[in-house]
Amino acid sequence: MMKNEKSAKTFKKRNYKPWIIALSVILIGAIGVLSGMRGVKDFDAFDLTILPLMNAIFNSFTFVFLVCALIAILKRNITVHRRFIYAAFVTTFLFLITYVSYHYLAPSTPYGGEGFMAGFYYFILITHIILAAAIVPLALTSVARAWNMENERHKKIARWTMPIWLYVSFTGVLVYILISPYY
Numbered sequence: 136m137m138k139n140e141k142s143a144k145t146f147k148k149r150n151y152k153p154w155i156i157a158l159s160v161i162l163i164g165a166i167g168v169l170s171g172m173r174g175v176k177d178f179d180a181f182d183l184t185i186l187p188l189m190n191a192i193f194n195s196f197t198f199v200f201l202v203c204a205l206i207a208i209l210k211r212n213i214t215v216h217r218r219f220i221y222a223a224f225v226t227t228f229l230f231l232i233t234y235v236s237y238h239y240l241a242p243s244t245p246y247g248g249e250g251f252m253a254g255f256y257y258f259i260l261i262t263h264i265i266l267a268a269a270i271v272p273l274a275l276t277s278v279a280r281a282w283n284m285e286n287e288r289h290k291k292i293a294r295w296t297m298p299i300w301l302y303v304s305f306t307g308v309l310v311y312i313l314i315s316p317y318y
Contacts, residue, residue, distance in 0.1 A: 146284065148284075148285070149282070149283060151275070151276075151279035151283075152279075154275075155272055155275040155279060158271070158275060159271045159272040162231070162271050163268050163271060166234070166235070166238075166268075169235060169238040169239060170238065170243075172238065172239065178240050178241070183237060183240055183241045184315075186233045186234075186237035186240075186241075187237055187314075187318065188311070188315075189229075189233040190233050190237070190311060191307065191311035193233065194226075194230055194305075194307035194311075196226040197223045197226045197227050197230065197300075197304040198301060198304040200219045200220075200222040200226060201219070201220075201223050201297065201300055201301050201304065203219045204216050204220045204223065204297075205297060217281070220278065224274070227274075227304075244314060245317065246260075246313070246317060247316070252313070256310070256313045256314070259306050259310060259313070262302075262306065263306040263307060263309075266299050267303045269299060270296070270303050273295060273296040273299060273300075274296055274300060276292055276296075277289060277292050280292060
């Protein structure tokens with residue numbers, strides 16, 4: 136018996152479901168709570184508008200990493216695909232840190248546009264928020280299935296996860312571009 140055959144037979148799948156549920160509830164819940172907060176009064180240690188810019192930068196990197204991961208998997212280069220997915224998780228995590236920090240420290244910024252642009256902005260914002268909440272358990276489940284070597288199940292969920300995550304990261308940048316004049 137070859138080494139790979141032996142290690143494949145002794146591989147034990149792990150149950151990541153409790154962690155996925157817990158992380159999803161904690162992250163989505165924390166962001167939901169922050170959306171109702173008004174921000175810290177008299178915070179002037181630095182210009183807080185740098186944080187939304189950082190959010191957009193991290194979202195941009197996430198988008199690029201996901202496109203590279205998609206290209207890699209279409210070329211059947213699993214190692215490169217995996218590295219870009221991990222990079223996307225890192226930039227998404229950094230985004231979450233700056234997003235939570237900004238919304239904890241700063242009051243909400245109202246959109247100042249009107250007419251078609253206001254409708255466009257709110258459509259993008261609402262779909263972005265809904266799909267951003269959905270992407271948390273989808274991305275975590277996708278990576279858990281890959282870790283458990285459940286390749287067919289991973290492919291099935293990744294077909295939904297990848298386009299939604301791409302949309303969320305792209306529209307995150309778009310939301311920043313549309314609201315940045317009003318900070």
